[in-house]
Amino acid sequence: MDIAPVNAAMLMYNCAVANLYEPLVFEEIERHLHKYENQLRPRWAFGCLYGIYKTSAGTRKGIDFFEKEVLRQINDLCKIKYEVIITINSISRNN
Numbered sequence: 001m002d003i004a005p006v007n008a009a010m011l012m013y014n015c016a017v018a019n020l021y022e023p024l025v026f027e028e029i030e031r032h033l034h035k036y037e038n039q040l041r042p043r044w045a046f047g048c049l050y051g052i053y054k055t056s057a058g059t060r061k062g063i064d065f066f067e068k069e070v071l072r073q074i075n076d077l078c079k080i081k082y083e084v085i086i087t088i089n090s091i092s093r094n095n
Helices: 005-017 023-030 042-055 060-072 081-093
Strands: none
Touching: 005 023, 005 042, 023 042, 023 060, 042 060, 042 081
Protein backbone atom coordinates (compact mmCIF):
# COMPACT_ATOMS: atom_id res chain seq x y z
CA MET A 1 0.00 0.00 0.00
CA ASP A 2 1.35 3.43 -0.93
CA ILE A 3 0.99 6.09 1.75
CA ALA A 4 1.69 9.70 0.75
CA PRO A 5 4.17 11.53 3.02
CA VAL A 6 1.53 13.95 4.29
CA ASN A 7 -0.80 11.06 5.16
CA ALA A 8 2.00 9.19 6.94
CA ALA A 9 2.69 12.27 9.04
CA MET A 10 -0.97 12.76 9.85
CA LEU A 11 -1.44 9.10 10.82
CA MET A 12 1.63 8.98 13.04
CA TYR A 13 0.98 12.34 14.68
CA ASN A 14 -2.71 11.67 15.31
CA CYS A 15 -2.02 8.22 16.76
CA ALA A 16 0.17 9.97 19.31
CA VAL A 17 -2.30 12.75 20.04
CA ALA A 18 -5.09 10.20 20.56
CA ASN A 19 -2.83 7.91 22.64
CA LEU A 20 -3.32 5.06 20.19
CA TYR A 21 -0.69 2.34 20.10
CA GLU A 22 -0.91 1.06 16.52
CA PRO A 23 2.38 -0.68 15.67
CA LEU A 24 0.97 -2.07 12.40
CA VAL A 25 0.41 1.48 11.12
CA PHE A 26 3.98 2.42 11.96
CA GLU A 27 5.37 -0.79 10.45
CA GLU A 28 3.54 -0.15 7.19
CA ILE A 29 4.84 3.41 7.01
CA GLU A 30 8.38 2.27 7.85
CA ARG A 31 8.30 -0.17 4.91
CA HIS A 32 8.19 2.86 2.63
CA LEU A 33 10.86 5.06 4.23
CA HIS A 34 12.98 5.02 1.08
CA LYS A 35 10.12 6.82 -0.73
CA TYR A 36 9.97 9.57 1.89
CA GLU A 37 13.63 10.60 1.82
CA ASN A 38 13.80 14.34 1.06
CA GLN A 39 10.01 14.33 0.45
CA LEU A 40 8.86 15.36 3.92
CA ARG A 41 8.15 18.99 4.66
CA PRO A 42 9.39 20.15 8.08
CA ARG A 43 6.04 19.80 9.84
CA TRP A 44 5.44 16.37 8.30
CA ALA A 45 8.84 15.12 9.47
CA PHE A 46 8.08 16.50 12.91
CA GLY A 47 4.66 14.78 12.96
CA CYS A 48 6.24 11.44 12.16
CA LEU A 49 8.96 11.82 14.77
CA TYR A 50 6.49 13.01 17.40
CA GLY A 51 4.31 9.99 16.71
CA ILE A 52 7.19 7.56 17.10
CA TYR A 53 8.49 9.22 20.28
CA LYS A 54 5.12 9.40 22.01
CA THR A 55 3.70 6.00 21.07
CA SER A 56 6.88 3.90 21.04
CA ALA A 57 5.24 2.08 18.10
CA GLY A 58 8.12 2.56 15.67
CA THR A 59 11.50 0.92 15.28
CA ARG A 60 15.04 2.24 15.65
CA LYS A 61 15.20 2.42 11.85
CA GLY A 62 12.15 4.70 11.79
CA ILE A 63 13.44 6.87 14.61
CA ASP A 64 16.82 7.29 12.88
CA PHE A 65 15.15 8.13 9.57
CA PHE A 66 12.75 10.74 10.94
CA GLU A 67 15.39 12.28 13.22
CA LYS A 68 17.59 12.70 10.15
CA GLU A 69 14.72 14.30 8.23
CA VAL A 70 13.95 16.69 11.09
CA LEU A 71 17.61 17.65 11.51
CA ARG A 72 17.97 18.17 7.76
CA GLN A 73 15.30 20.85 8.03
CA ILE A 74 16.20 22.22 11.46
CA ASN A 75 16.35 25.83 10.26
CA ASP A 76 12.73 25.67 9.17
CA LEU A 77 11.74 23.86 12.35
CA CYS A 78 13.36 26.46 14.58
CA LYS A 79 10.50 28.71 13.54
CA ILE A 80 8.04 26.21 14.97
CA LYS A 81 8.61 26.48 18.72
CA TYR A 82 5.39 24.84 19.84
CA GLU A 83 6.26 21.55 18.15
CA VAL A 84 9.61 21.43 19.87
CA ILE A 85 8.01 21.93 23.26
CA ILE A 86 5.38 19.23 22.83
CA THR A 87 7.98 16.79 21.43
CA ILE A 88 10.07 17.17 24.57
CA ASN A 89 6.91 16.71 26.61
CA SER A 90 6.04 13.50 24.72
CA ILE A 91 9.49 12.02 25.36
CA SER A 92 9.22 12.78 29.07
CA ARG A 93 5.85 10.96 29.26
CA ASN A 94 7.07 7.91 27.34
CA ASN A 95 7.53 4.96 29.64
